[in-house]
């Protein structure tokens with residue numbers, strides 16, 4: 001029997017970007033959107049077009065260049081916002097306008113200063129207007145989980161009648177418990193006329209650490225879209241983590257028999273790319289993508305792992321794209337292996353950019369004892385941001401990225417394979433406009449093990 005399909009709605013570029021320290025420029029958003037496309041998400045919420053010119057431009061550029069997923073733009077429930085969102089989405093192959101309006105009494109009274117009747121009318125009008133522009137309309141009653149349930153049902157029914165095709169139920173303040181959130185979904189399905197014709201969506205915040213559990217409870221009670229972010233970034237304690245939701249469904253189909261189109265082997269590279277762009281590291285013990293997520297330190301665990309990985313491993317590192325621990329790069333590994341490693345960290349480069357990264361990598365390998373993924377990400381960041389520094393990234397600023405996973409240097413022989421066809425490091429040219437860089441080359445063979453790195 002076919003499992004129900006869950007629409008994965010990624011809001012890393014909108015809700016995620018609202019987290020302190022996570023703002024991104026247009027180029028960075030575009031790069032991340034292309035990665036989300038590779039990852040296979042169904043919907044990318046690209047921004048909040050009326051919020052700033054930068055947000056508008058990001059939505060416009062993403063809409064023009066990322067063609068497979070639905071591209072959503074957020075709008076408050078008013079004509080100006082909806083028009084601006086629609087303007088930004090003009091070039092999209094599959095545009096969606098996402099309209100929101102708070103519905104809880106506390107928001108109505110203190111934030112919006114309107115009555116429930118005015119709220120109902122405003123939601124209906126905004127959706128009707130959006131529908132006159134765009135077929136695909138999502139509506140979110142903000143703070144839904146603290147909204148009077150009868151009133152919530154009334155609003156949801158009104159927006160469906162006005163043309164909404166997805167109804168999202170935000171636990172805006174991360175207050176709900178899983179059973180409670182699931183029950184709310186069930187109530188909506190039982191009481192709201194027309195709800196069977198639309199997609200119900202979850203949007204959970206992690207203030208009590210329950211965002212993923214709440215989202216899954218929603219899915220079990222009929223939600224068919226989940227809103228989530230890479231690394232769970234988002235307002236305050238963040239949103240539900242995309243990688244955790246996807247892997248729960250993959251590892252425990254007996255309890256969560258649902259399908260997503262996410263290519264889980266791109267989860268790790270997506271996580272690393274986000275950390276590199278925002279310069280906000282992933283917490284080491286973060287499920288799925290933290291550097292310790294697949295590390296085994298306790299002796300008895302290591303012993304079990306060596307005898308049979310299933311003793312302590314419920315999923316393989318490879319299934320989420322954590323680079324193969326047997327791939328070890330040394331300074332003699334050459335461009336091909338370096339390019340592969342960059343790809344595993346979420347970056348694909350043109351030949352010229354790769355030359356520059358390779359040049360800096362070799363310089364760095366000459367200078368420090370051990371080159372980690374974090375150092376490589378620094379180099380990538382420097383090259384991507386056009387940092388003119390001739391030095392290596394690892395030394396150019398204090399911030400560090402988390403290494404990918406536990407380092408497992410292997411014997412020298414393991415690193416030798418990839419280098420035979422690549423240019424000798426001493427012959428590598430600099431980037432465009434620069435004279436070929438002459439790299440001091442001394443014999444490092446006796447120290448080569450020190451340069452081996454990997455995960």
Ligand SMILES: [Zn+2]
Nearest residue numbers: 015172203235
């Ligand atoms: Zn949110």
